[in-house]
Amino acid sequence: MPISDYYRKLREKVGTDLLLLPSVAAVIRNEKSEILFQYPRNSEYWSLPAGAIEPGESPAEAVVREVREETGLTIEPINIIGVFGGEKFRHIYANGDQVEYQVTIYECKIVSGTLEAMDGESERLQYFKEDNIPKLALSYPDWVFKANLERGC
Numbered sequence: 286m287p288i289s290d291y292y293r294k295l296r297e298k299v300g301t302d303l304l305l306l307p308s309v310a311a312v313i314r315n316e317k318s319e320i321l322f323q324y325p326r327n328s329e330y331w332s333l334p335a336g337a338i339e340p341g342e343s344p345a346e347a348v349v350r351e352v353r354e355e356t357g358l359t360i361e362p363i364n365i366i367g368v369f370g371g372e373k374f375r376h377i378y379a380n381g382d383q384v385e386y387q388v389t390i391y392e393c394k395i396v397s398g399t400l401e402a403m404d405g406e407s408e409r410l411q412y413f414k415e416d417n418i419p420k421l422a423l424s425y426p427d428w429v430f431k432a433n434l435e436r437g438c
Contacts, residue, residue: 291340301381308386309348310335311393312366313358318432319412321400322419323355326408327379330422335388344389355407358398362391366429373424390429 288296295304310333313321322331336351338344345362352360370387377383400410413419415430 289337289339292337296382301383303375303383303385306384306386307338307344308335308388309338309344309351310388310390311348311352311360311362312390312429313352313356313360313393313395314432315395315412317412317414319414320418320430321356321410321412322421323402323407324409324411324419325406328408328422329420331419332422333390333425345391348389348391348393352393353398354404355402356398356410357401357403359396360393361396362393364392366390366392367426369423369425376422386423388423390425 292304292306311321312333315321321334323334324331334352334355336347336355338347339350342350348362349360352358368387368389370385372385374386374388375384376386402408402410415432418427418430
C-alpha cells in the first residue's frame, strides 16, 4: 500500500509541506550475501524494502509488515544497524510531497515466502552485491551495507 489512511489524512491537512516520518528499512541478504533492493514504480532510484511506521505499531512490527507487503517475504528482524535522519534523508516525490525520514534500519533474516512484488509499489526486486549497490533515493552511509564489519555512526 503506497500511503496509509493515516498519512493520507495528514497530507490532506498539510498539503505537500514537509512531514517528518518515522520509518523503517530492511537489509535482507540471500545465501550469497547479496542485499535485496526494490525499484519503486515512478522512481529513478532504488531503495531498501522500507516504509512508514503506522500509529500503534513498533518499528520491528513495521519492518516485518512492510517487507511482507513489498516483497512477499516473511522476515525476522535480527539487529538494528542504525537510526538515521536529518536533511540527507529528505525526499520530494513526483507529486510534490516533501518528507524527511527518520529511518531505523534492521538487519533481517528470511523466515519464509517467495520473492515477488506484492503491493504494486515495486516495479522490480533484485539482489545486489555489497560492492555494487545501485543508486539510492536516500543517502545511507556505505558501512550500512557491509557484512560482518564493525559499524559506526
